[in-house]
Amino acid sequence: MICFVIALKKEAEELLKRAENLKEFNLADKPCYSCTLKGKEVIIAISGIGKVSAALTTQLLIDKYNPDFVFNFGTCGGMNNSVEILNYYLIDKCCQFDFDLRQLDGVPLGYIQEYNTVYFDTYTKGLDFLKTSRVASADRFTNDVNDINSINEIGCSLRDMEAGAIAQVCTSNNVPLVMIKGISDVYGNGTAQEQFYQNLMTVGKGFPDIILKALDVICK
Numbered sequence: 114m115i116c117f118v119i120a121l122k123k124e125a126e127e128l129l130k131r132a133e134n135l136k137e138f139n140l141a142d143k144p145c146y147s148c149t150l151k152g153k154e155v156i157i158a159i160s161g162i163g164k165v166s167a168a169l170t171t172q173l174l175i176d177k178y179n180p181d182f183v184f185n186f187g188t189c190g191g192m193n194n195s196v197e198i199l200n201y202y203l204i205d206k207c208c209q210f211d212f213d214l215r216q217l218d219g220v221p222l223g224y225i226q227e228y229n230t231v232y233f234d235t236y237t238k239g240l241d242f243l244k245t246s247r248v249a250s251a252d253r254f255t256n257d258v259n260d261i262n263s264i265n266e267i268g269c270s271l272r273d274m275e276a277g278a279i280a281q282v283c284t285s286n287n288v289p290l291v292m293i294k295g296i297s298d299v300y301g302n303g304t305a306q307e308q309f310y311q312n313l314m315t316v317g318k319g320f321p322d323i324i325l326k327a328l329d330v331i332c333k
Contacts, residue, residue: 115150115328116174117157117184118167120275123313124187125157128321132157140177143170151328156180163252164209164278171282182236182331183283185292186324188309188316189248189273191299192264196246196271198299198308199315201323203243204292206232209277210263211251222267223249225281231267233280236289239330243323246270248294250277256305271296291331293323 119125122144129135132148132155139145143166146157156178160170171183196202208223208231215222223231237245249269251260264272271294283290295316298308 114178114180115153115155115182115184115332116178116180117155117186118160118171118174118275118279119157119185120160120162120167120187122159124317124320125159127318128324129157131321131325141169141173143173151325151332153328153332160275163274164250165252167275168278168282171279172286175282175286175288180288183279183288183290184324184327185276185279185290186320187273187275187294188297188313189271189276189294190305190309191296192261192270192272193300196296196299198296198302199312199319201243201293201295201319202246202271203237203240204235204248204271204276204294205237205245206234206247207276207280207292208232208247208249208267208269209251209281210249210260210267210269211253222263228281228284233277233284235280235292236331239333240291240327242326243293246294248273248276248292250274254305256300261300291327293320293327295319
């Protein structure tokens with residue numbers, strides 16, 4: 114069993130078109146789909162935007178289905194010229210750049226003490242057909258230069274609103290997490306909002322072939 118957590122239905126629509134035995138249902142008011150992909154039983158859940166929604170959905174799926182893997186994919190923003198717009202990246206580490214105890218405890222930005230880390234690792238074995246990158250998450254979509262600087266200083270080239278929370282939940286439950294992100298916008302190429310809406314559908318159309326290839330690897 115593999116459970117997918119995806120923020121927006123628009124990001125999942127092209128993959129759903131490839132699914133067999135598709136059935137729709139709700140889980141805690143989150144739209145979900147049971148189906149088969151590459152002959153594997155799959156649950157696809159649309160979490161909604163943000164860390165709380167993503168964490169809630171991930172924990173619900175783990176509790177109910179005890180998946181072999183959690184799989185997250187979706188659009189994200191590029192923070193520097195090490196990543197390219199409309200390209201896809203395998204995420205090897207996630208963090209939360211809005212988790213900030215620097216002034217209280219003198220720890221690094223993003224450091225979560227009970228885990229003794231800034232970064233949560235993901236599953237990357239055999240998926241080297243994709244370039245790797247790191248993603249930082251926060252509950253805001255912004256072009257604020259202070260946020261951009263923080264993300265770069267923390268060692269990440271990508272930004273989204275869910276990855277760090279999903280990774281924390283998977284780490285707590287000892288469930289492998291596979292994460293693939295498509296770049297909808299890159300800082301410095303116009304506003305993030307304009308780029309996002311312009312490129313959302315294009316990035317979404319490219320996901321299924323990559324996701325199905327990844328499933329071939331992890332389901333061996």
